[in-house]
Amino acid sequence: MDFSLSEEHQMIQQAARDFAQNELLPEVIERDDAQRFPTEQIKKLGELGFMGMMVGTEYNGSGMDTLSYVIAMEELSKIDASASVVVSVNNSLVCYGLETYGTEAQKQKYLTRLASGEIIGAFCLSEPEAGSDATSQKTTAIDKGDHYILNGTKNWITNGSSAEVYLVIAQTDREKGHRGINALIVEKGMPGFEIGPKENKLGIRGSDTHSLNFNDVEVPKENRIGEDGFGFKFAMKTLAGGRIGIAAQALGIAAGAYELALKYSKERKAFGTEISNHQAIAFKLADMHTQIEAARHMVYKAAWDKDNGHNYDLSGAMAKLYASQVAMETTVEAVQIHGGNGFVKDYHVERLMRDAKITQIYEGTSEIQKIVISRSVLKD
Numbered sequence: 259m260d261f262s263l264s265e266e267h268q269m270i271q272q273a274a275r276d277f278a279q280n281e282l283l284p285e286v287i288e289r290d291d292a293q294r295f296p297t298e299q300i301k302k303l304g305e306l307g308f309m310g311m312m313v314g315t316e317y318n319g320s321g322m323d324t325l326s327y328v329i330a331m332e333e334l335s336k337i338d339a340s341a342s343v344v345v346s347v348n349n350s351l352v353c354y355g356l357e358t359y360g361t362e363a364q365k366q367k368y369l370t371r372l373a374s375g376e377i378i379g380a381f382c383l384s385e386p387e388a389g390s391d392a393t394s395q396k397t398t399a400i401d402k403g404d405h406y407i408l409n410g411t412k413n414w415i416t417n418g419s420s421a422e423v424y425l426v427i428a429q430t431d432r433e434k435g436h437r438g439i440n441a442l443i444v445e446k447g448m449p450g451f452e453i454g455p456k457e458n459k460l461g462i463r464g465s466d467t468h469s470l471n472f473n474d475v476e477v478p479k480e481n482r483i484g485e486d487g488f489g490f491k492f493a494m495k496t497l498a499g500g501r502i503g504i505a506a507q508a509l510g511i512a513a514g515a516y517e518l519a520l521k522y523s524k525e526r527k528a529f530g531t532e533i534s535n536h537q538a539i540a541f542k543l544a545d546m547h548t549q550i551e552a553a554r555h556m557v558y559k560a561a562w563d564k565d566n567g568h569n570y571d572l573s574g575a576m577a578k579l580y581a582s583q584v585a586m587e588t589t590v591e592a593v594q595i596h597g598g599n600g601f602v603k604d605y606h607v608e609r610l611m612r613d614a615k616i617t618q619i620y621e622g623t624s625e626i627q628k629i630v631i632s633r634s635v636l637k638d
């Protein structure tokens with residue numbers, strides 16, 4: 259076993275770290291406050307190859323492995339989880355889904371532009387009445403021969419207004435249950451496709467989350483991903499990889515808060531000494547460091563499983579469950595170590611604490627991860 263990062267992985271880490279410091283940090287508080295999407299930053303991330311990291315170079319991707327992707331996600335998320343969720347959805351849901359299951363024509367038409375960062379994509383599974391219970395799809399895609407007619411509403415869609423391409427899951431044949439679901443590629447501007455108002459969120463406020471309405475949208479059949487009825491499996495397979503990205507996001511949020519708390523604890527004085535000299539604070543830092551290191555090993559292991567062709571359903575679910583818990587606990591402690599300063603925006607940790615919460619909710623809540631994990635454990 260070798261726990262050291264290769265030279266290439268170290269270079270990616272440094273590049274992502276530099277980008278986060280130089281491009282994301284300067285206005286991160288203002289974007290969070292104003293709920294402003296990081297348009298310029300995402301464009302630059304595309305130019306640097308971060309929007310299609312795992313996509314083959316023949317489709318304008320960077321041809322890197324999953325480990326590179328999680329390393330980059332950690333670094334970006336230390337500073338700005340609103341930007342990193344855009345990176346995550348585009349890479350591990352949209353690009354991965356299209357590259358793995360799309361037709362050559364779909365890859366040429368959509369993936370090449372998504373992987374280069376020229377456009378970004380969205381992944382549309384959740385509905386007002388279908389979140390954890392994703393089989394209860396109410397959105398319908400009725401087969402009309404050479405096209406589908408799409409009707410329904412999707413909720414909570416990341417990149418909701420900034421995407422150009424939307425992978426939409428919808429029910430074609432209700433009698434077939436989850437085997438009657440399809441995944442369709444929908445373009446912004448298709449007649450009948452409307453973007454709802456932006457959600458006013460607790461965290462990741464720089465990302466744009468919207469509901470989407472489909473009113474008799476005509477989607478050509480060549481825009482279906484995979485065979486008829488493959489849509490639910492497509493969503494589950496894609497989300498299994500997506501969870502590794504969100505686990506890395508959670509890890510980054512935790513590590514970012516920890517780094518700030520560590521620095522602050524060596525500067526802030528109380529009772530005549532730096533607060534890090536009070537064991538209560540030093541022990542908090544010890545716990546945070548230990549938990550973050552454990553989470554990092556789990557995230558890297560899940561990425562390694564994916565890169566080496568192993569099943570990553572279990573390792574990805576465990577990594578997400580644990581890293582998101584660590585993100586929540588660590589950010590709360592980081593605020594505590596900052597005292598009153600932790601409660602105001604300038605010190606960043608309150609934002610990281612707000613951002614951490616979403617990692618326990620999207621791409622499968624912690625309870626759903628426990629269902630995945632317990633099923634896997636009990637089946638043996």
Ligand SMILES: Cc1cc2nc3c(=O)[nH]c(=O)nc-3n(C[C@H](O)[C@H](O)[C@H](O)COP(=O)(O)OP(=O)(O)OC[C@H]3O[C@@H](n4cnc5c(N)ncnc54)[C@H](O)[C@@H]3O)c2cc1C
Nearest residue numbers: 381382383384389390391414415416619620621622623625
């Ligand atoms: C900011 C944000 C961005 C998002 N981005 C996207 C996106 O891009 N695309 C997309 O498709 N979706 C997206 N989502 C939706 C997200 O994936 C869902 O919110 C999530 O899956 C939970 O679904 P729900 O909100 O309907 O909660 P529910 O499913 O109603 O769950 C409510 C509670 O019940 C628990 N619960 C439900 N079922 C069980 C069970 N069987 N056993 C135990 N506990 C259970 C849940 O864990 C949760 O605690 C986003 C959500 C948010 C908030």
